[in-house]
Amino acid sequence: MRPFNQEYLNRILKFVNKYYQDNRTAPTISEVSSGVGMPRSTTHRYLQELNAKGLLDYGRGIQSPPESAKMKTAYISAPLVGSIQCGCPELEQEYVEEYVSLPVSLFGKGEFYILRAKGDSMVDAGIEEDDLVVIERNCNVSKGDIVVALDQDNQNTLKRYDGYDNYQKYHILKYENESKYPNEVIKVKKLQVQGVARHVIKAL
Structure with a gap:
């Protein structure tokens, strides 16, 4: 290698x-x-080298600023990757619309991405149509967390995780809109969690 x-x-x-x-x-x-006048493939290789040297956090894109920039900005970057249904589960096609800057002082440090909420099943949890939901990847999940869940049919949805039924052997995803979906849940035998909702960004 050169x-x-x-x-x-x-x-x-x-x-x-x-x-x-x-x-x-x-x-x-x-x-x-x-910006630097280099081919994309070469730029990717150099970004990987900067990551290996600990000078830049580069994984799914550039994750955080260089150390010299952190002291001035104290921001992390999170990709906005489209919508997720807050009603019936739907297929998700992840694509980056843009990168959003999140202040560390408010959001903390972590590997975040942002989804735009659709539907009305989570309104009792304060999540409404078109709200931006900040999701943390690669973190532990506890009963009561609001999660991005991928079930055995590769469908995803944003719901509250209500634990595992040891007797009937299924995971429980709970709706948060009692007036429209009273006591309604989704029961899945196999559940993959793609992240936990940590914050909601909305206009007042």
Whole structure:
């Protein structure tokens, strides 16, 4: 493998740093590639090297600013990846609409993404149509958490996790709209949780 050019590494790091300070959010790999005048594949390889050196958090895109930018911005970047149904489960097609800058002082540190809520089954939990729900990946799930759940049919939905029925051997996903869905639940034999809802962003 060809050795990494230190000048290119510095150029990319400088670009990402300045982008964070100007926009308070992460640049996409295409924006980095265009900004430093390098092919996208080469940019990806250099971003991986910066990640390996601990100078940049690069995984599913750039996850957080360089250390020098963190002191000034104290923001993390979360992708907005479309909608999730808050009624009947539906198939999710994940795609990044944009990256949203979240202040660490309010949202904490973690691997976050954002979904736009659809439907009315979670209104009693304060989640309404078109609210932006901040989801944390790769975290422990407890009874009572609001989760993005993927069932055995590869359908997902946003519901409150109400635990596991050891007698009948199924997981319980609970609706949060008693006036419209009184005592309604979804029972699934196999459940995969894709994240836990931590915050709701909405207009007043």
